[in-house]
Amino acid sequence: MSKVILGIDPGYGRTGYGVIESEGSKLTSIDYGVIETSSGDEFLQRLKDLHKELQKIIKKHNPDLIAVEDLFFYNNAKTAIKVGQARGVILLTAVNANIQVHELTPLQVKQGICGYGQADKLQVQKMVKTVLNLKTIPKPDDAADALAIAVCASSVKLIKL
Numbered sequence: 308m309s310k311v312i313l314g315i316d317p318g319y320g321r322t323g324y325g326v327i328e329s330e331g332s333k334l335t336s337i338d339y340g341v342i343e344t345s346s347g348d349e350f351l352q353r354l355k356d357l358h359k360e361l362q363k364i365i366k367k368h369n370p371d372l373i374a375v376e377d378l379f380f381y382n383n384a385k386t387a388i389k390v391g392q393a394r395g396v397i398l399l400t401a402v403n404a405n406i407q408v409h410e411l412t413p414l415q416v417k418q419g420i421c422g423y424g425q426a427d428k429l430q431v432q433k434m435v436k437t438v439l440n441l442k443t444i445p446k447p448d449d450a451a452d453a454l455a456i457a458v459c460a461s462s463v464k465l466i467k468l
Contacts, residue, residue, distance in 0.1 A: 311337070313370035313406075314457025315361075316449045317378075319353050319393040320344060322361075323449025326368045327439065329461040336439040338368065339450040350389065354396050361400045373401040374409045374460030376416060376452070409460050416452075419459035431455050 309330035316323035325339040342360040344353035365373075375397055378390060401408045411419070417426040420434045432444045432451045438458055445451040 310371040310461075311368055312457045312460050313364065313368060313373045314453040314455070314460060315373065315375045315397055316452040316456060317375060317390055317394040317397055318449065319350070319357065319389050320346060321447070321449050322357060322393065322397070323447070323451070323453035324361075324364055325445070325450055325452075325454030325457045326364070326370065327454065327457045327461065334439055334458060334461060336441060336445075336454060338364075339445050339454050341447055341449050350392075354393060357393060358396050358400050361397060362404070365400070365404050365406065370406055372409060372460060373406050374411055374456045375401070376456050377410050377412045411456055411459055416455050416459050420455045428452075 309328055312327050312329060314325040314327070320343065322342040324342065326337040328335045328337055342357055344356045348356070375394065378387060378394065398408060414424045417431060418424045420438065421430050423430070428448060432448070435441070435451050435454045435458065436444045439454065445454055
């Protein structure tokens with residue numbers, strides 16, 4: 308039985324997304340990219356734009372599962388709070404669409420994709436390319452991270468809401 312998984316690397320300026328199909332042990336990339344909001348807009352408008360664009364992606368791909376990276380560590384508390392608010396919008400959008408959500412820490416993603424929790428960005432990107440049999444490393448970085456999140460979530464058992 309195949310399942311479609313939407314991986315999300317949260318942000319308020321740029322949110323990475325990656326959509327994969329999982330059929331048994333075969334993983335296929337369907338779509339990836341970023342949702343960008345305008346830095347010239349008010350923060351609440353940016354959250355609204357993120358919500359609307361994510362709704363479009365969900366409608367287009369009809370995922371069985373949405374995997375969202377958990378917040379890790381930020382040097383700047385103001386940035387962490389804003390990313391946390393964007394994450395809240397992402398989680399609410401998923402729940403309102405009646406799609407199961409799975410949250411993964413950056414450590415879990417690195418261990419899951421590379422087998423090493425201290426892997427750097429380039430190692431993660433190379434493994435995403437290899438695992439999904441892509442010709443090139445997905446760009447931008449946020450999209451590659453989102454694909455890694457989706458790949459790691461592909462082993463999650465689905466429990467219908």
